[in-house]
Amino acid sequence: MKYVLAIDQGTSSTKSIIFDENSELIAKGFAELETRYFGEGFVEQTPDAIFQNVLDSVGDCLANFKNQGLEVTDILSAGISNQRETFVLWDKAGKALSPAVVWSCKRSVQICQELIEKGQEDLIKEKTGLIIDPYFSATKLLWLLKDDEKLKARVEAGEVYFGTVDCWLLYKMTDGASFKTDYTNASRTLLYNIHDLTWDNEILKLWGLENLKLPEVCASSSDFGNWCLTLDTDDTDSAKHGLAQIKSASHKIKLPITAMIGDSHAAAFGEGCFEKGTAKATLGTGCSIMMNIGDKPVKSAYGMLTTICWSTENKVQYALEGAIVACGSSIEWLKNELNLFDCVAETEAMAKALEDNGGVYLIPAFSGLGAPHWQMDRKASIHGMTFGSSKNHIVRAALESIPYQIKDVVAAMEEDIQAKLKFLAVNGGLTKNQFVLNFLTDLLGIPLEIQKIADISALGAAYLSGLKSGVYKDIEQLKDFCEKSKNRVEPDLGNGLVKTSYQKWQELIKS
Numbered sequence: 001m002k003y004v005l006a007i008d009q010g011t012s013s014t015k016s017i018i019f020d021e022n023s024e025l026i027a028k029g030f031a032e033l034e035t036r037y038f039g040e041g042f043v044e045q046t047p048d049a050i051f052q053n054v055l056d057s058v059g060d061c062l063a064n065f066k067n068q069g070l071e072v073t074d075i076l077s078a079g080i081s082n083q084r085e086t087f088v089l090w091d092k093a094g095k096a097l098s099p100a101v102v103w104s105c106k107r108s109v110q111i112c113q114e115l116i117e118k119g120q121e122d123l124i125k126e127k128t129g130l131i132i133d134p135y136f137s138a139t140k141l142l143w144l145l146k147d148d149e150k151l152k153a154r155v156e157a158g159e160v161y162f163g164t165v166d167c168w169l170l171y172k173m174t175d176g177a178s179f180k181t182d183y184t185n186a187s188r189t190l191l192y193n194i195h196d197l198t199w200d201n202e203i204l205k206l207w208g209l210e211n212l213k214l215p216e217v218c219a220s221s222s223d224f225g226n227w228c229l230t231l232d233t234d235d236t237d238s239a240k241h242g243l244a245q246i247k248s249a250s251h252k253i254k255l256p257i258t259a260m261i262g263d264s265h266a267a268a269f270g271e272g273c274f275e276k277g278t279a280k281a282t283l284g285t286g287c288s289i290m291m292n293i294g295d296k297p298v299k300s301a302y303g304m305l306t307t308i309c310w311s312t313e314n315k316v317q318y319a320l321e322g323a324i325v326a327c328g329s330s331i332e333w334l335k336n337e338l339n340l341f342d343c344v345a346e347t348e349a350m351a352k353a354l355e356d357n358g359g360v361y362l363i364p365a366f367s368g369l370g371a372p373h374w375q376m377d378r379k380a381s382i383h384g385m386t387f388g389s390s391k392n393h394i395v396r397a398a399l400e401s402i403p404y405q406i407k408d409v410v411a412a413m414e415e416d417i418q419a420k421l422k423f424l425a426v427n428g429g430l431t432k433n434q435f436v437l438n439f440l441t442d443l444l445g446i447p448l449e450i451q452k453i454a455d456i457s458a459l460g461a462a463y464l465s466g467l468k469s470g471v472y473k474d475i476e477q478l479k480d481f482c483e484k485s486k487n488r489v490e491p492d493l494g495n496g497l498v499k500t501s502y503q504k505w506q507e508l509i510k511s
């Protein structure tokens with residue numbers, strides 16, 4: 001039996017999972033990661049702590065694997081999925097020169113405003129597919145250099161290495177022998193031209209970054225280098241905690257790293273979004289929707305981001321990405337602030353207790369409305385309340401707002417690519433709510449697909465790694481795995497109520 005290791009390095013933790021050649025989960029490891037929140041929206045992590053976090057997680061996973069009597073030498077390769085826009089600066093020796101500035105950090109709000117006022121947004125959108133926003137790496141890099149003259153001088157002298165988390169981990173794993181990233185992570189920096197698949201010299205010169213050392217950019221499924229390590233489970237303290245101690249630069253195990261990809265993109269691949277018109281939606285606090293749009297980038301007319309979905313050495317697939325600001329957070333607000341229920345699981349029965357929404361709608365613009373409306377100064381509101389309205393109506397209105405918003409984004413994406421959605425794969429906590437799933441599938445008029453495994457990003461990284469190392473044959477085999485490992489929710493095409501309700505939603509959104 002052949003195996004592949006997936007390392008899913010996220011914002012709050014690292015999960016390490018070993019899959020076999022049949023796509024079955026064999027062993028798992030986990031380690032929590034500390035994040036610092038301070039100041040006006042500052043978010044940081046310690047670069048060396050991220051690397052150690054990966055070592056701990058992988059050690060835990062390998063110990064569990066060995067405890068089953070399995071041989072680590074049967075693991076043919078490893079893949080890395082990572083928190084996307086978070087980046088690190090370091091020197092040639094691998095010493096961090098900055099904190100890991102996390103994707104959610106807002107320190108560069110003022111810099112973004114200045115760049116927009118200089119008229120640079122159209123140029124950036126055209127070349128990178130993104131908007132000038134603190135979410136993306138480069139504006140926070142500019143903040144660091146503005147704040148630290150010595151660091152800026154080192155960049156100008158060509159002494160500073162830049163990379164997203166995947167690149168930082170690879171550099172440490174290979175003791176500096178491999179300085180690479182993949183198309184998806186590069187495409188989230190504001191420095192990468194998604195049309196030419198190159199670092200954009202015009203943008204680098206515009207922002208004074210010509211001498212910044214940037215990694216070689218490869219397909220997501222590629223030969224990224226070898227991780228040399230030793231597995232030591234003899235230490236009693238390590239064994240007691242189920243951890244294995246891993247040390248770099250050894251000859252015991254040479255593990256090829258054959259995939260690197262941003263976590264949302266990895267999730268799209270793990271969900272089987274292999275072709276144009278396939279999409280995934282993560283129903284979490286917010287909702288991230290990513291649709292495969294084929295082998296050419298499409299400029300959105302509705303404010304979607306254009307990004308690279310995934311790639312192999314002979315194929316690059318692009319995607320449109322839309323973000324819904326309030327999804328699960330709306331339900332949490334009803335629980336925590338209005339005390340309408342004690343547990344989120346109760347909301348399904350509350351919604352189903354009603355024949356319809358009674359004309360009650362909740363527009364969850366608690367932090368504005370995201371794609372495709374981009375009404376960021378709008379406030380949340382509840383419409384259609386009467387003395388006959390109950391808390392069940394408010395709960396149902398909040399749950400219905402999730403499918404409505406997803407429909408808005410999907411419809412905009414379909415207009416952008418002039419093609420219909422083939423299927424929507426959904427994941428995240430709210431997929432446990434059958435009311436939401438049934439309402440969504442009826443509204444879209446297509447099946448929803450739900451993977452039986454929750455760790456979708458890790459699965460996507462494993463698939464891409466295994467394609468390169470030979471654990472998996474081809475994408476056709478992966479399609480078969482996806483088909484067998486998913487549950488489907490079929491639409492009731494005769495449900496006219498959802499369409500009538502959606503028309504009223506659209507009227508309220510436009511008012």
